[in-house]
Amino acid sequence: MLDLFADEEPWQEALADGAVILRRFACAEAGELLTAISAVASVSPFRQMVTPGGYTMSVAMTNCGARGWATDRHGYLYATQDPQTGSPWPAMPALFRAFAVRAALAAGYPDFRPDACLINRYAPATKLSLHQDKDEATLLAPIVSVSLGLPAIFQFGGLRRNDPLKRILLEHGDVVVWGGASRLFYHGIQPLKEGHHPLTDAFRYNLTFRTTGLSE
Secondary structure (H helix, E strand, C coil): CCCCCCCCCCEEEEEECCEEEEECCCHHHHHHHHHHHHHHHHHCCCECCECCCCCECCCEEEEEECCEEEEECCEEEEECECCCCCCECCCCCHHHHHHHHHHHHHCCCCCCCCCEEEEEEECCCCCEEEECCCCCCCCCCCEEEEEEECCEEEEECCCCCCCCCEEEEECCCCEEEECHHHCCCCEEECCCCCCCECCCECCEEEEEEECCCCCC
């Protein structure tokens, strides 16, 4: 499936108080970002994590940066080591960090300094249930979320799980940034539909950059 709008100039769409969609913001650097994802995954492979309740997540994940998001039987945490390999997470590529800082600045967050990047790989029928990003020690920094490959329906709600949801189509190169009043809004991804993208084949990749606020 080709992205008919890939050549359009980037533009912005307001999503909520403190949240914005940067349409096509990542298109120009998508190839380089995907190459960097492959390099990270060659060191810390994608895996389906198991939640504390014993549920195996359908989306495959890995991390890079000083901290990596993981789960264990006690809960969710940011760890300095990959529990699968026992080694430190791969360093965050300079391209990742520079891109995330630029995207945050474009969305109105000038002081973003990410130290963690969660990388999700979606295959057809995989999803991410509604959740809050609340495991960081500081909630002052925004979340920067980058979509690459197949399109997906992004759900964005409110501070309560049962708040009304906005359902937004995110396509290749779109970036969502949220913080401030919407920093703890529930969000998720509906099951991915089958398709083909010239850069990612049957997959969608998502980068989420965070500032954990945790000391080394």
